[in-house]
Amino acid sequence: QVQLVESGGGLVQTGGSLRLACAASTRTVSIYERGWFRQAPGKEREFVAAITWSGDARDYADSVKGRFTISRDNTNNTVYLQMNSLKPEDTAVYYCAADKSGPMISRNRHTYEYWGQGTQVTVSS
Secondary structure, three states: OOOEEEEOOEEEEOOOOEEEEEEEOOHHHHHOEEEEEEEOOOOOOEEEEEEOOOOOOEEEOOOOOOOEEEEEEOOOOEEEEEEOOOOHHHOEEEEEEEEOOOOOOOOOHHHOOEEEOOEEEEEEO
16 A cells, blocks of 8 residues: 655745655655645645656646756655745645556646645745
């Protein structure tokens, strides 16, 4: 059973930075495509970023492009989301996900089979 555990969320001021991490419980996930999504109160879960298993391709939502960077370390089964220049509208619960179907990365949350429990990110103005 694949388990994903996020960490690194918290409270930060506008313009600040946070680095989220998502550790997987099994090395099998090292060959899965990985993604980050977020959900603000009263809104649907939305795509943030995704990365192929090899790390050779990345995709970002327009709202975070140029500010967020997704990366992965397959030696420790972890994917990261570096978030810079944070804005109040980035406030949400952030979820990591894994897609075993591959090989293309997807923005569709229904493509991902495994999810973490989420970590809260709050950006104060």
